[in-house]
Amino acid sequence: MHSTSALSFSQATSLPTTNYAFHSHSAVNLRFCGLRRQAFGFSFSTHSTSTRLRLSTRAHSYKISASDGNNGTPPKSFDYDLIIIGAGVGGHGAALHAVNKGLKTAIIEGDVVGGTCVNRGCVPSKALLAVSGRMRELQSEHHMKALGLQVSAAGYDRQAVADHANNLASKIRNNLTNSMKALGVDILTGFGTILGPQKVKYGKVGSTYTLVTAKDIIIATGSVPFVPKGIEVDGKTVITSDHALKLEFVPDWVAIVGSGYIGLEFSDVYTALGSEVTFIEALDQLMPGFDPEIGKLAQRVLINPRKIDYHTGVFATKITPARDGKPVIIELTDAKTKEQKDTLEVDAALIATGRAPFTNGLGLENINVLTQRGFVPVDERMRVIDANGNQVPHLYCIGDANGKMMLAHAASAQGISVVEQVTGRDHVLNHLSIPAACFTHPEISMVGLTEPQAREKAEKEGFEVSVAKTSFKANTKALAENEGEGLAKLIYRPDNGEILGVHIFGLHAADLIHEASNAIALGTRIQDIKFAVHAHPTLSEVIDELFKSAKVKAPASTSTSSPVTEPVSA
């Protein structure tokens, strides 16, 4: 064991124990990014052995992987089995799974390991939201009084809050880097460009490039904040999420352009820290991506009682940063009539209008692939499609760059799916089983279809749709926390008990959704899952109630009742 680590690590400090510690760290951060634990759970027990094996026999590992891969290609013609361009959460998830499957893997990163999620997205924003949640609680005199608590003068130190976010990002980034290094993934620094089939060059811009070949290539270059034209981002008063996460200042009045996940989360942070917020939304209602009923409730809890106002049905056609003693000036144009409607003068503007794929300079023209609004076209197996509609062999694209579902954990799931395919097991990811969450206070989470989507599908395919709802007001744990505000909603087929969608708004909604998403992923029907037992009193009983209140005509499958007759305790 000791000789093993001496071989694999140049640093003398890396004893096997630290090596092991990396793994457990990475497990923590994986969950943080919303990766499916299931994926890691498998690898956790097995990879430690395989890792050691491959670390100690670095030179021979090729053979091992080649035989594992069990394909006819002569291995010597490629430098790697798999090259991943982009070390974000998607690339990381794919790399870990690839190593687990015995593939010789390299990952190319031109910026920092961890990508958007870890450095400029989910991770630092969770740090800020953790602060905002506590501030909100401490400031809510009513809430504190109801619990019998007396707190005076809750305050915050902006720099310390910003440091917390930054420290978290760097900690998670180190964990990701170490977990890949420990497994023997080669991290190649520089921007990756595809030169042709199975051929990639990488290197820093302006310096020399290195050519590498791989049997399979995954594009996982992610996305950058999308800034509509007419908006001048100066990084100080007109900012994107990239800047906002650094929390360089807390403006008195901030306009947030876009009321999706990003905008909503930042409104939660800013209002808790004392800012007033104006939403600018191009569609006719706020929170357009959410189930309408959940959106309405969320608006009543997250928008109306807070220091927030909004303009809907308008575009921010021109935003000028604050300069020469003038505030940030925002011109609003009616989305329908295209007439200028209003001008806002605010202290800062946060552009949260979505994200644009980061695919420039990838060399897609070398393999005849045309992007669609920047997105790399793929089929349901993430295989890249060229301009003529044909598959590009051995080339895959996952995550934000393909635009299928722009979520960190979706990217990772897609990456794992691709690795499954290249190692000989056909796998198609069910995107309807991928949950999404918005970490406001309280949180919003969802999986599957919204009610309108479900009804549309039902009309087309001719089945019946039912809706069941439960309230957090009836949940003991929620009431104990004095957080009874919330709703869980189940959209299902009454004929066969299939779960079509679940939407939750309430305390810890983001943690509660997984029972539903796992059920969808595994195809579990309501009539079966309703017999599953939940600890009392927990918030999970909200979901338990939800399943129990559904009226399904199909009987429970017999298999679920059999384990009950075999008591374990005996």
Place this chain on the structure above:
Amino acid sequence: MAHILQTSFLPSTSTLRRSPISASKARSHSLRVKAKIREIFMPALSSTMTEGKIVSWMKSEGDKLSKGESVVVVESDKADMDVESFHEGFLAAIMVEEGGVAPVGSAIALLAETEDEIAEAKAKSQSSSGISSAQVVEQKPKQKEESEQAVPAVAPTVSSTKTVALGSAVHPASEGGKRIVASPYAKKLAKELKVDLGTVVGTGPLGRIVAKDVEAAAAAAASVVAAALPASPAIAAPVAYGIELGTVVPFTTMQGAVSRNMVESLSVPTFRVGYTITTNALDALYKKIKSKGVTMTALLAKATALALVQHPVVNSCCRDGNSFTYNSSINIAVAVAIDGGLITPVLQDADKVDIYTLSRKWKELVDKARAKQLQPHEYNTGTFTLSNLGMFGVDRFDAILPPGTGAIMAVGASQPAVVASKDGRIGMKNQMQVNVTADHRVIYGADLASFLQTLAKIIEDPKDLTL
């Protein structure tokens, strides 16, 4: 209604029921227009619901409703639910106000099909609302009465202040006041407090109207009401103080802390020395630099700090009963009464910071104190405390020494007095009495006396204050 429920909750689209028979009749015989005013009923949101509470009306009387739009939020025994409108029309009359409770199936509002029918519907609601609104009143008869009396009293005064303030309502923020620039919370508050933003002068960044401007405008309107209605003090008093007589109210955290400190102060041997200081020169200086944002509190703090530079012992304290602790910086704590308590924001290094910065700092501290956002170091690092009750006309008083400090100075009002001067003349001078309480373990009578002499000199010749 419960019999039509399939699940425990109805999708909200189907929860609104109006008199369907009369409605459809009106449709088919469009010439007979009578039945176009419909009632909105309290829906049954769960199978066990017998009555519902109106959480909030999302629309106001006179608002146009389109099909499927949420009208009202109803709280049942299980959840809050939106109730949507089935038809287009105008919300003519709200029959059960927010906070009111109505049994399932009873009318809570009227919906008119056209704008012309709103008045008719209103008349109808007044005649028929006897039953349902009586139920609301029954819930809280007392408060209802009070608020009913208070509301008409406020309304006219707000509009009268409008005429007064119009001339000054210029917003430097935009186009010379053509547009109103108000922060989101200011707008919300204005709606709640029924303040016309057009009459409010903004004091926020670039002249924008912020929440405290609206609050100030509302308070101004309210005080006009109070002044205009001397005959009804009985109503105004309980509203103003919000204290329920005959109850025992536990201390808040802050009040608890004050109580502990006061008891602790009994273990310190204190004594007092008073002094009368002429303030004509100080008043003149204040007048001159007031426009630059300098406050009297800042001037007094500055003067005290400069005097303390020359008398470090008065800035000392006794921590252990065996020694002097000479503080390295002069931090003047100033007692401020805030809602339900007292706090002492600290002007740090008041001897070194210039008067303008000090005044800005003071304003910031007071704002933070009101918002309960002071950090510990902003209220517990004082080395000398000032307490000023002069603004109430108090001419002299005695302060208790806060534990951990050496001295506190009680400042009375500056008042004109007939004074005999040394050259035998009689004149009018503004005089202010100060009274210092000090810990005699470290500060002796002669120390305080000479400190006060220095302070009087500084205040009577205040040119050093602006340096």
